Every structure is written in C-alpha cells, then in structure tokens.
Amino acid sequence: MTMDGKQQGELPIISESDIVACRKVIRTLSTNAGFGITDVTRIVTAVSELARNIYVHAECGKMRWNIMHQPGKIGIELIFEDNGQGIADIEQAMQPGFSTVKSMGMGLPGVKRLMDEMRIDSIAGAGSTVTIKKWARAR
Amino acid sequence: MFNESLSVIKLKNILLVTVPDDPGDDMIYELQNKVLSAMEKYESAGLILDISSVNVMDSFFARTISETTQMVTLMGGHTVVAGMQPGVAITAAELGLHLGHALTALDVDSALEMLNHNLANAV
Amino acid sequence: MTYAASNYITVFDKWDDQKTFFCFTPEDAKRLSDFHPFAEKHVDEVVDGLYAHLLKFEEAQMFLDDAETLRRLKIAQRRYFLELTSGCYEEEYYENRIKVGVTHQRMGIPPRLYMGAYSYYLQLMIPLIYQYLGDDLEKANTTFSAMYKIINLDQELAMSAYIHAVEDVISKQTEEILEMSTPVIQVWEGVVATPIIGTLDSQRAQQFMEHLLEKIVESKSPIALIDITGVPQIDTATAQHLIDTINAVKLLGSKVIITGIRPAIAQTLVHLGINLQGIITKPSMSAGLKVALEMLAVGNTGFNKTN
Numbered sequence: 001m002t003m004d005g006k007q008q009g010e011l012p013i014i015s016e017s018d019i020v021a022c023r024k025v026i027r028t029l030s031t032n033a034g035f036g037i038t039d040v041t042r043i044v045t046a047v048s049e050l051a052r053n054i055y056v057h058a059e060c061g062k063m064r065w066n067i068m069h070q071p072g073k074i075g076i077e078l079i080f081e082d083n084g085q086g087i088a089d090i091e092q093a094m095q096p097g098f099s100t101v102k103s104m105g106m107g108l109p110g111v112k113r114l115m116d117e118m119r120i121d122s123i124a125g126a127g128s129t130v131t132i133k134k135w136a137r138a139r
Numbered sequence: 140m141f142n143e144s145l146s147v148i149k150l151k152n153i154l155l156v157t158v159p160d161d162p163g164d165d166m167i168y169e170l171q172n173k174v175l176s177a178m179e180k181y182e183s184a185g186l187i188l189d190i191s192s193v194n195v196m197d198s199f200f201a202r203t204i205s206e207t208t209q210m211v212t213l214m215g216g217h218t219v220v221a222g223m224q225p226g227v228a229i230t231a232a233e234l235g236l237h238l239g240h241a242l243t244a245l246d247v248d249s250a251l252e253m254l255n256h257n258l259a260n261a262v
Numbered sequence: 263m264t265y266a267a268s269n270y271i272t273v274f275d276k277w278d279d280q281k282t283f284f285c286f287t288p289e290d291a292k293r294l295s296d297f298h299p300f301a302e303k304h305v306d307e308v309v310d311g312l313y314a315h316l317l318k319f320e321e322a323q324m325f326l327d328d329a330e331t332l333r334r335l336k337i338a339q340r341r342y343f344l345e346l347t348s349g350c351y352e353e354e355y356y357e358n359r360i361k362v363g364v365t366h367q368r369m370g371i372p373p374r375l376y377m378g379a380y381s382y383y384l385q386l387m388i389p390l391i392y393q394y395l396g397d398d399l400e401k402a403n404t405t406f407s408a409m410y411k412i413i414n415l416d417q418e419l420a421m422s423a424y425i426h427a428v429e430d431v432i433s434k435q436t437e438e439i440l441e442m443s444t445p446v447i448q449v450w451e452g453v454v455a456t457p458i459i460g461t462l463d464s465q466r467a468q469q470f471m472e473h474l475l476e477k478i479v480e481s482k483s484p485i486a487l488i489d490i491t492g493v494p495q496i497d498t499a500t501a502q503h504l505i506d507t508i509n510a511v512k513l514l515g516s517k518v519i520i521t522g523i524r525p526a527i528a529q530t531l532v533h534l535g536i537n538l539q540g541i542i543t544k545p546s547m548s549a550g551l552k553v554a555l556e557m558l559a560v561g562n563t564g565f566n567k568t569n
Contacts, residue, residue, distance in 0.1 A: 017165075038230070221515065
C-alpha cells in the first residue's frame, strides 16, 4: 500500500514547470508502490515524455494517476488527456522516427517500450488520451 | 534568470558543470547558454557534464546535450558526459536516445583523463 | 510487509466482508464480550492446561524447550485468550492474527501443531461455557457458536499469513537464483565479465542489464565482456535486449566486447538484419580478455563515442 494510502489523483499540465511537478509526484508514488529504481526511472521518463507531448502539442491537459491492486501485484496507471488537435494517424505516430515537432521522434514508440501496456485513444480535432500501465514484480 | 544551483566551473582549459537531479526545461536551456558563454569567455578545450545526480533523462534533455555538444564542437571543444546512473542509461537505451557526438565516461576523473589524453594526441 | 500484494491474505478493507462470509455477526461479538468476565477468571487454568497438553508431545517440546520461551508464550497466549472475548475485532485484532501466522512460519512451527493446539483449546473452552451458562442452554449454544466462528476466522487469517510468508521466501529464492544465473565477475582491474547461459527472456534480460551496469559502475570498469557461448538461440527480442545493453553500457562510459558468437547465432543475427557494427566481437572469452587488456594498456578506452 502507498504510505499515505491515497490511491488516485490528478495534476494539471499547462506550463513547462508542470512537467517537473508530474515527474516528482510519480517518482514518489512509484517508489512507494514498490517499484525498483530502474522501473521508477522508466516510469518517470515515460511521464516526462507524455507530459511534454501535452505541453508542446495542446494548450492544456492533465495527468491522472491510479494505483492498481490485483492479487499478487501492484501497478500504476497513468492517463494523459489533452484538448489538442488529436493524433491524426495513430499508426503513423507509433512508427519509430515519426515526430511532428523537432525532437528525436522517439516519443510514443519509445514510451511503449518502457511500460507494460499502452493505449492511445484519439479523435482528430478533439484531443487525445494516452493510457500507460506498469506492474511491479510480485513480492 | 540566475539560478544558483547551476554553475559552470573552469578548471584550467576545461569546463565542469554539475547537473542537479531533476532538471527542468528552463535549467536545461540555461545550461546550454551558460556553457556556450563560458566557452567563448575562456576559449576552453573541453566540457564535462557531470550527470551523476541526474535521475531522469528524457528526449528533450538528450537532444539538448547532443545539440550543445555540436555547438561546443563548433567552438573548438570536446564534450564528455560523465557518471550516468545505470537506471538512466537503461531507460535511455530502451527509449532509443543517443547523445550525438558527446563522449561518455564513468566519472569526472576518467572524463578529465579522457580529455587530457585527447588534447595531448591532438597537438 | 505489504499484505495487499498477497494472493492469500484478506486485506483489512475486506475484513468485514470476511466476517459476514463466516456468519460472524455483531450479536456474536456481544455474546463473546458477555462471556469475558468469566473467561478472565479462568484464563490461567486454560493457558496452563494447553501447555501441559502440548508438552506431552515430542514435536511440540522442541519449540518449548526452555523456561523463558515457555514463559513468554504463556503471556502471549494469555493475552490472546482475553482478546478472543474482548468483543472488539477490528484492525489491531486483525493485525495480531497475521503476526501470529507469520511468526509461526518464521519459527518453523508446522500448521499441524498450530491447528492441534486449537483443537485442544476448544476442548478446554466448551466446559467453561456450559459451566457459566448452564441454566440457559440456548445462550450457551449461541456463545459456543460465536466462539467457534471467531476461532475459525482467526485460523483462516493466521494460515493465510503463513502461506504468504512461505510464498515470500520462495519468491526471494527465485530472485536469488535468477541473479546467480547471470553472474558478473570482475576479472581484472577495469574489466568485468559475464557469461550468459540459456535463453534470455525479457525479465531475465532486464535483470541481467541492471546487474551488469551496476557492477560496471561499482567497479569503475571501462570494459565489459559479455560471453554468449551458452545462449542456444537468439530471437529478435533477445537481440534487442542485447543491443539495449550495449548502448546502455556505452552511455555509462564503458565499452562492450561480445565473445562466443557461435555459427548458428551469427546466421540468425544476419538474417534478422541485426547490425553489430562498431562493436568488438571475438570468438572466445580468452580472446576477448586479451583485447581488453591491450586496450587498457594503451589507454584506448577513452574514445567512446555514443553513436
């Protein structure tokens, strides 16, 4: 169980400083949930990528987090929602090397490799939702 | 904006910057600006970025390091990124990040050796 | 300990549901607390009786061999007996039952002793209940039933915690075995070596990568030898893990030398289109070590481009 017992919450992503705020909160949460240091780094890096995506592509958005309990395992679920243009072509966005702004083009496919599960729901012109999950090794 | 937690230290002909654990975007921009003005001021031959405290490196940070390395090269210097934590290196490899032409070293000591070796050979 | 992560233990949030499932009602709690003053009077008699019984058996004697242990156990037993009829079965009570199960597992006391002791416990308790409430048979029966239910609840929690503790031991051992299966050895000052034996699935590959990188940093080694002679076959996923490892090692500031690429592996790598260009490969671990030592001698480890 997480130390403060809180199992879910959300943070706004409007300014650049919100990216760091998201990273800090998720670092604490995933450490308390029992993830090892490398997994914590993977999760926090994924958060940074997706939060920055919202900051760069949409006017505003938010990150919702949820600690998941299942028999024998604890997981973290993160949902990134924005009101931006939506991702016109999800297939294309998931190709390594694709990027609409100048970055390394490693964004979405790279994030998928860091997590256990990833889902994108997007409607062109109406914003998008990216959901990622990671499970801690059962102990 | 002046930020106390980020300073560029000049050691003979080399610059040393210690990056804090969770640098925000503004600090990363500031890092590039400070490094480049120090390069101009001291005409340094090398730059060491000590990232041993850094616990997260995303594509923006990696790209800025890569670009800064290119800029430093244009100004006549070599860049060594030193002390990356194992977890950060694993994540960066899985994410497919690279640091461009930056050299890497296990710690600041080996980075210094590397630069000295490099400079001696270049003469 | 995180009870929430167990397959077996009822989490405290579900403790009330568990009581309902066992048909333990607030009336049952009330009946037990009504019985409390009488239980209090007879506590020593029950506790002494229980241990006198247990001490008749060789297996139980092993755990009760010195006077001090026996004294402490009797105090704990006394407290438990009074807790049973306290009428309050909330978080503290719940936690105590779990502790009992975990402690039994740690001390290596088998469940048959624990359950057997309970059986005798009831033998001592039943006459007490009927002695106290003998005039009101109906009330005596319901009190007995309440006692029976709370003991069942207790046993379930303690045994689940026992199983959980066993599971914990097994998972720790599994982790240790996994770690041992990819040892990373410092073979020279500045050189670590690791043989990979068997198939690298994702979990093992990630663990291997972490282990190798930590060892490189800890020993400040500029060179890492990875020997794959013992890898029977390689697929895209395994190759990808290997490449991730090589890239991660480079980011740290060290170099990788791959040794022991057998013909079948070489064929697969080429057919999969996997490019190991720029990575030093040698046929054997000893050839790899020779190159490593040469590199260290000329200080050639410095020019470590990240791309």
